[in-house]
Amino acid sequence: xxxxxxxxxxxxxxxxxxxxxxxxxxxxxxxxxxxxxxxxxxxxxxxxxxxxxxxxxxxxxxxxxxxxxxxxxxxxxxxxxxxxxxxxxxxxxxxxxxxxxxxxxxxxxxxxxxxxxxxxxxxxxxxxxxxxxxxxxxxxxxxxxxxxxxxxxxxxxxxxxxxxxxxxxxxxxxxxxxxxxxxxxxxxxxxxxxxxxxxxxxxxxxxxxxxxxxxxxxxxxxxxxxxxxxxxxxxxxxxxxxxxxxxxxxxxxxxxxxxxxxxxxxxxxxxxxxxxxxxxxxxxxxxxxxxxxxxxxxxxxxxxxxxxxxxxxxxxxxxxxxxxxxxxxxxxxxxxxxxxxxxxxxxxxxxxxxxxxxxxxxxxxxxxxxxxxxxxxxxxxxxxxxxxxxxxxxxxxxxxxxxxxxxxxxxxxxxxxxxxxxxxxxxxxxxxxxxxxxxxxxxx
Amino acid sequence: xxxxxxxxxxxxxxxxxxxxxxxxxxxxxxxxxxxxxxxxxxxxxxxxxxxxxxxxxxxxxxxxxxxxxxxxxxxxxxxxxxxxxxxxxxxxxxxxxxxxxxxxxxxxxxxxxxxxxxxxxxxxxxxxxxxxxxxxxxxxxxxxxxxxxxxxxxxxxxxxxxxxxxxxxxxxxxxxxxxxxxxxxxxxxxxxxxxxxxxxxxxxxxxxxxxxxxxxxxxxxxxxxxxxxxxxxxxxxxxxxxxxxxxxxxxxxxxxxxxxxxxxxxxxxxxxxxxxxxxxxxxxxxxxxxxxxxxxxxxxxxxxxxxxxxxxxxxxxx
Numbered sequence: 001x002x003x004x005x006x007x008x009x010x011x012x013x014x015x016x017x018x019x020x021x022x023x024x025x026x027x028x029x030x031x032x033x034x035x036x037x038x039x040x041x042x043x044x045x046x047x048x049x050x051x052x053x054x055x056x057x058x059x060x061x062x063x064x065x066x067x068x069x070x071x072x073x074x075x076x077x078x079x080x081x082x083x084x085x086x087x088x089x090x091x092x093x094x095x096x097x098x099x100x101x102x103x104x105x106x107x108x109x110x111x112x113x114x115x116x117x118x119x120x121x122x123x124x125x126x127x128x129x130x131x132x133x134x135x136x137x138x139x140x141x142x143x144x145x146x147x148x149x150x151x152x153x154x155x156x157x158x159x160x161x162x163x164x165x166x167x168x169x170x171x172x173x174x175x176x177x178x179x180x181x182x183x184x185x186x187x188x189x190x191x192x193x194x195x196x197x198x199x200x201x202x203x204x205x206x207x208x209x210x211x212x213x214x215x216x217x218x219x220x221x222x223x224x225x226x227x228x229x230x231x232x233x234x235x236x237x238x239x240x241x242x243x244x245x246x247x248x249x250x251x252x253x254x255x256x257x258x259x260x261x262x263x264x265x266x267x268x269x270x271x272x273x274x275x276x277x278x279x280x281x282x283x284x285x286x287x288x289x290x291x292x293x294x295x296x297x298x299x300x301x302x303x304x305x306x307x308x309x310x311x312x313x314x315x316x317x318x319x320x321x322x323x324x325x326x327x328x329x330x331x332x333x334x335x336x337x338x339x340x341x342x343x344x345x346x347x348x349x350x351x352x353x354x355x356x357x358x359x360x361x362x363x364x365x366x367x368x369x370x371x372x373x374x375x376x377x378x379x380x381x382x383x384x385x386x387x388x389x390x391x392x393x394x395x396x397x398x399x400x401x402x403x404x405x406x407x408x409x410x411x412x413x414x415x416x417x418x419x420x421x422x423x424x425x426x427x428x429x430x431x432x433x434x435x436x437x438x439x440x441x442x443x444x
Numbered sequence: 445x446x447x448x449x450x451x452x453x454x455x456x457x458x459x460x461x462x463x464x465x466x467x468x469x470x471x472x473x474x475x476x477x478x479x480x481x482x483x484x485x486x487x488x489x490x491x492x493x494x495x496x497x498x499x500x501x502x503x504x505x506x507x508x509x510x511x512x513x514x515x516x517x518x519x520x521x522x523x524x525x526x527x528x529x530x531x532x533x534x535x536x537x538x539x540x541x542x543x544x545x546x547x548x549x550x551x552x553x554x555x556x557x558x559x560x561x562x563x564x565x566x567x568x569x570x571x572x573x574x575x576x577x578x579x580x581x582x583x584x585x586x587x588x589x590x591x592x593x594x595x596x597x598x599x600x601x602x603x604x605x606x607x608x609x610x611x612x613x614x615x616x617x618x619x620x621x622x623x624x625x626x627x628x629x630x631x632x633x634x635x636x637x638x639x640x641x642x643x644x645x646x647x648x649x650x651x652x653x654x655x656x657x658x659x660x661x662x663x664x665x666x667x668x669x670x671x672x673x674x675x676x677x678x679x680x681x682x683x684x685x686x687x688x689x690x691x692x693x694x695x696x697x698x699x700x701x702x703x704x705x706x707x708x709x710x711x712x713x714x715x716x717x718x719x720x721x722x723x724x725x726x727x728x729x730x731x732x733x734x735x736x737x738x739x740x741x742x743x744x745x746x747x748x749x750x751x752x753x754x755x756x757x758x759x760x761x762x
Contacts, residue, residue: 210650214465216565216587216622219649286566330544332564334585 014038015432016054020062020393022046024069024383025366026373035067037389040431045383060434062393065426068365069381070102070133070390071347072372074192074270075246075318077339079410080126082111087323087410089123092343093131095408097436099344100392100425101319103134103380105372108145109167115140115151120159132435133428134390136162136376141180141191147171150180154187162376163190165246168293168338170196170228177232181241190375192244193232195253196293200224205334207280207295215286217333220295222250229253233260236267244375245269247320249294251304258313268375269313271305272320273349274340278302278415288329288336289415292320309367310359315375317367319346323411341409345416351396351423361396389432396423454478456754460572460579463588464629472597472633479598479743479750486522486746495753496525499556504546505531505582506562511717511741512582512591516559519748523756525557543567544574551575556759557752560584578755586620592716593626595747597634599740600671603712608635613665613707614656615641616675616697616724619648619686623716624675628654641665643697645686662697666706673714674699677724690723700726712736 018034022045034049035042036057051059073096079086089106096104106123108114114123120137127135139161143149153164164184170193171177177193184191201224206212208219229245233256236243248254248269260267274292279299283290290296308314322339329336342349350368353359373381380388402416428436454474464472485491501520503513513529520527530550541549543562550558557578560568565585572579583589601607612631618624618640631638632655640651641659652658659665666672677693687693694700699713713725713735721727730737 208649210653213648213650214625214654216585216625218586221649285569327542330542330570332543332562332567332570332585334564334566 014043014057015060016049016057017060017062017067017391017393018050018054019064020067021064022067022383023362023365025362026069026370026382027384028362029383030362034062035383035389035391037429037432040389040433042383042385042387042389044385060427066361066394066396067383068392068394069369069383070392070428070430071100071368072103072105072376072378072381073101073319073321073343073346074105074316074372074376075107075272075320076104076343077107077109077322079323080110081122085410086325088130089127089135090130091408091410092321092323093133093135095341095343096133097428097430098408098425100347100394100428101133101343102390102392102428102430103136103378104343105162105376106135106137107167108138108140108165113140113144113167114138115143115145117152117155117159120156120161124160133430134380136160138163138165138192140164141166141184142171142176145169147173147176150176150183153180153184153189157187157189163192163244165192166194168194170194170198172198174231174235178235178239181235181243182239185239185241188242190242190244192246194246194293195225195228195232195248196220197224197228200227204295205291206283207297209280209298211280211283215283215333222252222297222301225250225294226252226256229256233265233267236260236265240266242266243268247272247275247294247318248314249275249297249305250301254304254308254313257308261313268315270316270318271308271314272318273342273346274320274415275302276305276309276317277349277352282415283333286333288331288333289340289413289417291333291336291338292322292340293338306353306357306359309353310357310363312363315367315371317346317350317364319343321409323409324413325411329413339413340415341407341411341413344407344409345402345414345421347392347394348421348424349416352421354396355422389429391429392425393427394423395426398423400424456757459755459758461590461751461755462569462572462579462581464590464593464626464633465588467633469633472594472630475594475747475750475754476598476601478753479594479747482749482753483598483743483746486742486749491522492524493522494524496520496523496556496756499525499756499759500554501525501527501557501559501752502550502555503527503529504550504558504560505529506560506567507532507583509561509582511744512561515741515744516580516582516748518745519752522745523749523752525752543571547571547574551577557755578759580751580755583622585622586625587622588626589622590626591744591747591751592623593630594751595740595743596627596673596714596716597630598743598747599714599736600712602739602743603736604670607631609637610670611637611639611668612671612673613639613641613669614673614675615662615665615699617646617677618642618651618675619646620678621675627673628656639665639669641697643687662699662703663706666703669707669711671712671714672699672704672707674725676716676718677720694723698722698724698726699729701729704729710734714740717741
């Protein structure tokens with residue numbers, strides 16, 4: 001079924017990662033120790049795993065750095081199929097590995113749209129043949145993402161579609177949304193929705209407010225997001241379908257999520273690392289690399305997003321990796337494409353919350369590992385015996401400056417150009433195989 | 445020969461004029477002083493100067509315009525520049541060439557000054573980053589139209605002798621107006637009290653943060669005003685249900701004698717043009733003795749001459 005890259009690699013040698021600070025957000029583990037890997041899975045872990053205890057295993061000394069489950073990025077766009085000049089599964093997976101991401105969930109906004117069993121199969125095969133990390137496709141919940149006809153949710157799920165979405169647009173038709181939620185419920189399928197009332201957001205290119213007025217740009221009001229979220233919560237209440245708001249961006253949305261959760265509804269949400277670390281002021285003189293959907297909001301909204309991660313009300317942090325080439329970005333702001341790359345900078349940017357907002361590492365990593373794994377029903381995202389050896393070794397502290405030309409993504413539209421970040425992935429392992437090693441420039 | 449006489453030598457350390465934002469009070473006043481002289485020159489029989497002799501000015505208009513384009517053309521010619529007009533109708537923009545490609549192509553022709561109008565906010569600034577010459581923003585989307593604000597200020601100053609302390613009511617489609625934004629910035633910089641008057645659907649979000657008082661009643665907004673500045677209402681705004689009808693708009697927001705009576709008796713009536721008579725302004729009010737609408741057009745040429753002169757000082761000489 002779904003592809004766990006190289007997980008059938010039974011002949012892989014036994015590897016031991018020792019002298020690490022083990023952090024497993026799923027179990028709350030945070031202690032010194034090591035991890036023993038055999039057959040692509042975690043054979044053992046804990047304080048007893050040290051250099052003297054692992055025999056002739058291939059030994060990796062973690063030098064006291066953090067060893068955690070590999071990151072699971074729930075919101076990634078690639079250009080394959082249809083726009084390979086922006087990004088392929090292969091290039092995205094190299095960027096992911098360099099960022100400590102071991103599993104990426106791909107959006108169906110490709111050409112053609114992933115709305116058919118054969119196309120899900122295509123992605124899985126291409127991922128198996130070309131991608132280094134685990135790839136799971138999402139499928140469209142309406143044909144062609146047009147919002148008119150439901151896709152074959154049951155068959156698509158059997159083929160390996162891990163969740164269903166309407167891509168970069170909201171399903172405006174409430175009756176259709178009701179039907180999708182109700183029907184998906186029968187298959188236990190997760191619906192991941194973009195929040196943007198199309199009439200309220202029409203023509204908007206950034207957050208509505210003083211800055212949009214000063215720049216003379218059409219605004220997208222936060223209410224375009226909250227109205228859609230309120231509606232969806234009511235429909236979840238009606239149908240019982242599992243619902244995940246792909247990205248929330250404003251304080252009012254967080255309040256809605258909190259209320260829905262308090263009422264016991266199967267509602268979860270994500271936030272992009274961009275909305276945790278940037279705000280509308282970063283657009284400055286029409287910088288199109290900061291143009292995204294949902295738009296970057298106010299500093300107060302950003303604070304709310306950070307609070308939401310710290311409190312656990314926001315379940316998941318995503319990169320919202322969306323590669324766009326220079327041709328569609330070097331345009332007047334209103335005419336430029338939305339989106340920013342983020343796979344490779346996801347971890348480092350998220351660590352800003354640890355360094356500057358006091359969010360502890362386990363909480364931060366939970367939103368990047370255990371929570372997405374739980375929502376998607378993956379057996380990764382945890383340090384546990386028998387779990388896939390998808391791991392990341394993290395130096396949380398060493399500062400560096402982002403150099404876009406060194407990023408592995410085929411597109412270079414990063415909003416973190418020349419940003420000072422602190423902490424990065426030192427080594428990334430998928431199914432026990434080291435795909436990326438910061439100390440070895442030849443890797444990745 | 446130069447009308448930029450030593451007396452008006454002021455510091456204008458900018459390569460481009462992309463907006464009022466970023467200009468200091470001294471720079472604005474300096475431009476207005478220079479424009480005052482240009483206005484005098486423009487009323488003489490011999491209008492021709494040589495400040496821009498040998499220079500090439502290209503008017504690049506991606507959005508149609510009659511008065512701004514001809515105003516810049518005349519200003520350039522009066523200063524001795526060679527002026528070329530390009531508009532979207534005959535450019536390769538229609539063949540899918542991007543703005544940046546157009547900029548790079550034009551840059552290769554080595555113009556000295558580009559005057560650019562574009563329908564997208566920020567487009568002129570983007571273009572300015574890609575060329576070696578000076579760039580003047582002749583209107584970018586709903587962002588800025590700096591020479592319009594300068595010509596409005598010059599017109600006001602000539603009649604009232606000052607800007608500081610005056611109550612200026614800017615009325616109408618604030619939401620979409622670059623003229624309103626540039627005027628708010630400029631008038632605030634010179635110490636005026638700026639009001640905006642519009643139905644809530646035509647007010648921009650957070651506009652009060654730009655330092656204006658907000659009114660949704662013309663009668664209240666015009667109370668005691670020294671200047672009544674009307675904006676053009678674009679008819680397509682009615683289709684997008686921002687305003688229910690022309691009739692209703694005129695009733696509540698059109699400038700007629702009834703509403704004008706709330707302003708000071710000697711209030712100036714202004715309009716950036718082109719006017720919709722009977723939509724935002726009663727025809728008879730537009731032609732009233734207090735109307736300075738035609739003088740605004742005259743000052744437009746003067747202000748553009750001043751801007752060209754100020755920028756020309758920094759043009760390379762070899």
